[in-house]
Amino acid sequence: MSVDATRWAWRAPVKNATQRLILLSLADRAGEHHTCYPSNKRLAEDTMLNLKTVQKSVCELIELGLIADTGERKGNTNQIRVLQLIGVDSRECNEPKNGAVKQAQKRNSTEIGNDTKNGIGNEPKFGVGNEPKNGLGNLPIEPINESININTAKPAKFSFANELKKLGADNQMINDWMLVRKNKKASNSETSFKNFMTQVEKSKLPLNTILEICIVRDWKGFNASWLSNINLSEFQPAQSPLPHENPTQPVFKGVVKKFKGMSDV
Numbered sequence: 001m002s003v004d005a006t007r008w009a010w011r012a013p014v015k016n017a018t019q020r021l022i023l024l025s026l027a028d029r030a031g032e033h034h035t036c037y038p039s040n041k042r043l044a045e046d047t048m049l050n051l052k053t054v055q056k057s058v059c060e061l062i063e064l065g066l067i068a069d070t071g072e073r074k075g076n077t078n079q080i081r082v083l084q085l086i087g088v089d090s091r092e093c094n095e096p097k098n099g100a101v102k103q104a105q106k107r108n109s110t111e112i113g114n115d116t117k118n119g120i121g122n123e124p125k126f127g128v129g130n131e132p133k134n135g136l137g138n139l140p141i142e143p144i145n146e147s148i149n150i151n152t153a154k155p156a157k158f159s160f161a162n163e164l165k166k167l168g169a170d171n172q173m174i175n176d177w178m179l180v181r182k183n184k185k186a187s188n189s190e191t192s193f194k195n196f197m198t199q200v201e202k203s204k205l206p207l208n209t210i211l212e213i214c215i216v217r218d219w220k221g222f223n224a225s226w227l228s229n230i231n232l233s234e235f236q237p238a239q240s241p242l243p244h245e246n247p248t249q250p251v252f253k254g255v256v257k258k259f260k261g262m263s264d265v
Contacts, residue, residue, distance in 0.1 A: 005030040008088045012066050021047050022057045023066060026083060034085040037074045058083075160188035164207070167197075173211040184220035192221075199224045209235050 005027035014020045025046045029036040040058065044051045061067045065086055072082040160181075164174050181188065200210050202224035212235055214222055 002027065002030045002032070002034060002088070005034050005085055005088050008085065012087070014064070014066070015060070018049065018053060018057050019061055019064075021049070022054060023061060026067065027085060030085055030088075034088045035070065035082055036085075037072075037080050037082040039075065039080050158190045158193075160193050163193055164211075167207055169211060170208050173208055173215065176215045177211050180215060180218060181220045186220040196222055203227055205232075 006024065009020070009023040009027035012020075012023055014023060022043060025043055026036050026038070028046075029038050038046070040051060040054050043049075043054045043058070047054065049057075058067070062069065068084045068086055070082045070084050074080055074082055161174050161178050165171065178188075186192070199222050200207055203210060203222075205227075210222055213219070213227075213230070216235075217230070219226075
């Protein structure tokens, strides 16, 4: 792959994204002289495009003057045309004048990199380095927007059951009613919860009582007007006797017993 060819492919004046993708694939296979000969089938496999789309885009790139058919044919059958990338800037000087190198930088090449002989290195003699004396250094060219990641945390997911628990509802009743709502495919959205609590407040009954009614009646929702059709005494807690009353002993009022041999004092 030629780095120069790839850079050129990114900047070439194509008309659409498909042409750009085909051009990048050709640049990826270009050799030292910026020629390549992948078949249309190979281009289709590399780009995941339809074969007819590849054929059309290659013709369009030729018409745009970005590639040219050299007339040479290669491959096992000598039928695959050799294409020339037009307009690629090459670096062909032996000496590193102003950062130029003899040949195009290739992928995984160990000859080009941090060695300052090729014009790019850790010393700023050739225009790029760690010291900003020559215009480029470790400082960013553009200011960094530090507010990009502010307030990007996702809000916590709403939980119908957790909201009931926060209001003091019994865990078992919550689980039972959630099962009823699931079986009836009821929505557990925040809007549904707000509507439910509005009806609970209208009923003036405890939340656990409403949940018990919904479970027994197999209701996936609740409306305060529905209470008029049921016997609420079935769901009211039994009242305990007053402390001064003993229900096991009868109370006799106004009865005086006299026994023989005893007189009133």
